[in-house]
Amino acid sequence: MIYFNNAATSWPKPDIVYQAADEFFRSSGINPGRSGTSGEQDAAQIIFETREKIADFFSISNSAQLVFNSGSTESLNTVIKGVLEKGDHVITSKLEHNSVLRPLERLKTEKEITVDYIEFNPKTAEIEYQSLKNAVKNNTKLIIISHASNVLGTVNNLQRIGEIAAAEDILFLVDAAQTAGVIPIDVDKMKIDFLAVPGHKSLFGPPGIGALYVRDHELIRPLKEGGTGTNSLSVQQPKIMPDYLEAGTLNTPGIIGLGAGIEFIQTEGLKLIHQQEMRLLKKLINGLKILPEIKIYGKKDIDNRTAVTAFNLAALSSNQLAFKLQHEYNIQLRGGLHCAPLLHKFLGTDNQGMLRLSPGYFNTEAEVDEFLNILETII
Amino acid sequence: MEINNEEKEKLILFQSTHHSIKAKNIFSKHKIEFRMQAVPPVISSDCGSAIMTKMELDALKALFDKNNILVEAIYSLSSQSEKKEYKKIYSSDWEVE
Numbered sequence: 001m002i003y004f005n006n007a008a009t010s011w012p013k014p015d016i017v018y019q020a021a022d023e024f025f026r027s028s029g030i031n032p033g034r035s036g037t038s039g040e041q042d043a044a045q046i047i048f049e050t051r052e053k054i055a056d057f058f059s060i061s062n063s064a065q066l067v068f069n070s071g072s073t074e075s076l077n078t079v080i081k082g083v084l085e086k087g088d089h090v091i092t093s094k095l096e097h098n099s100v101l102r103p104l105e106r107l108k109t110e111k112e113i114t115v116d117y118i119e120f121n122p123k124t125a126e127i128e129y130q131s132l133k134n135a136v137k138n139n140t141k142l143i144i145i146s147h148a149s150n151v152l153g154t155v156n157n158l159q160r161i162g163e164i165a166a167a168e169d170i171l172f173l174v175d176a177a178q179t180a181g182v183i184p185i186d187v188d189k190m191k192i193d194f195l196a197v198p199g200h201k202s203l204f205g206p207p208g209i210g211a212l213y214v215r216d217h218e219l220i221r222p223l224k225e226g227g228t229g230t231n232s233l234s235v236q237q238p239k240i241m242p243d244y245l246e247a248g249t250l251n252t253p254g255i256i257g258l259g260a261g262i263e264f265i266q267t268e269g270l271k272l273i274h275q276q277e278m279r280l281l282k283k284l285i286n287g288l289k290i291l292p293e294i295k296i297y298g299k300k301d302i303d304n305r306t307a308v309t310a311f312n313l314a315a316l317s318s319n320q321l322a323f324k325l326q327h328e329y330n331i332q333l334r335g336g337l338h339c340a341p342l343l344h345k346f347l348g349t350d351n352q353g354m355l356r357l358s359p360g361y362f363n364t365e366a367e368v369d370e371f372l373n374i375l376e377t378i379i
Numbered sequence: 380m381e382i383n384n385e386e387k388e389k390l391i392l393f394q395s396t397h398h399s400i401k402a403k404n405i406f407s408k409h410k411i412e413f414r415m416q417a418v419p420p421v422i423s424s425d426c427g428s429a430i431m432t433k434m435e436l437d438a439l440k441a442l443f444d445k446n447n448i449l450v451e452a453i454y455s456l457s458s459q460s461e462k463k464e465y466k467k468i469y470s471s472d473w474e475v476e
Contacts (some may be wrong), residue, residue, distance in 0.1 A: 048400040062447045240394040
């Protein structure tokens with residue numbers, strides 16, 4: 001199998017991710033998590049260490065402000081539903097994923113919020129920064145921007161947006177679904193108030209684990225309340241971080257796997273991983289460019305982007321072509337729509353969809369060649 | 380870090396497991412003598428652990444402040460005729476008031 005669907009979930013994972021999660025999962029039964037007395041193998045101790053490791057990775061000075069959850073979707077929902085009040089205005093973009101759009105659309109009805117969807121520049125595929133600035137109103141509470149598009153792979157300039165937000169006293173939520181692990185993120189430098197981090201993509205963790213950074217938890221209501229293992233006599237959710245936003249039993253094997261994924265990135269080097277992915281992407285794009293009847297969307301260079309490209313073959317249904325490649329050639333890529341409806345409408349691909357290729361660190365140049373050869377035979 | 384052995388033992392309760400583990404790690408890093416123990420039932424029936432140390436109160440508070448560690452309360456411990464007595468010498472509520 002050739003797996004080119006890493007933008008959805010990275011696969012395979014580094015060996016240490018499987019090993020760490022397996023070893024912990026097998027032994028955690030004898031190491032109850034909340035006693036704090038059973039030494040290095042104690043679950044709570046390992047969770048603490050992983051939290052510190054991830055906080056450090058994103059230059060978060062106080063790791064208590066980083067909470068574990070099921071992934072970016074939960075993080076984005078937590079912030080959108082926990083921060084916005086009746087009548088608030090939100091600025092976001094047409095690049096966003098449904099995990100941003102759908103909660104916002106719900107609140108448009110339920111809380112009468114208003115939303116401006118900023119367009120992106122067709123050449124650079126980055127959002128129109130000036131339009132974002134012009135969209136600011138007196139009641140703008142939140143700016144939500146994905147660090148990179150999950151379809152076009154282009155990276156937005158977070159520092160530039162963060163400065164606009166900070167100057168206007170607007171909260172800044174970043175969806176790092178496509179960049180956490182391959183593009184450096186510094187929450188202070190980029191003036192990020194909330195950072196949604198998926199565990200199962202470029203951080204190499206298992207599915208079902210993610211994290212949310214919250215600069216000031218007093219600005220947010222929890223999405224869920226429940227047991228925290230502390231302050232149990234009180235029927236109120238403790239206001240102490242990380243417990244405040246971390247009700248219920250944590251996904252400890254997921255957390256351990258995520259920690260191992262980050263360790264892998266630190267050992268290999270984030271820059272080197274990104275360069276390897278870009279090498280593969282460049283080869284893919286160059287190969288696609290010379291094939292007849294292929295239309296590539298977004299930029300064709302590899303500057304300032306993640307390892308994602310999208311294309312169509314003539315007017316062929318992207319879903320049918322993806323199905324054929326999957327079932328006849330065992331090539332895993334994604335067709336159809338990519339949970340980014342406004343982007344598809346903007347590019348006029350809402351009927352045809354697109355084929356998305358997202359090579360990962362463990363793909364090889366030989367696999368790229370094999371894929372291009374197969375595609376050529378189909379054409 | 381120096382500890383005055385004349386100091387009374389102090390029992391520290393934390394507001395969250397995260398903060399108790401952070402404190403434990405910092406104590407170990409600074410080679411401060413301490414031991415983990417269960418929260419005594421006379422203080423609370425809550426689950427979780429507490430730290431016992433002889434470190435002086437102001438130094439403790441400064442160390443916790445510097446490292447963003449949230450403490451619930453600190454008790455000084457005295458043993459009189461085989462019975463342990465805990466006296467609250469710091470509470471996070473006092474800071475708020």
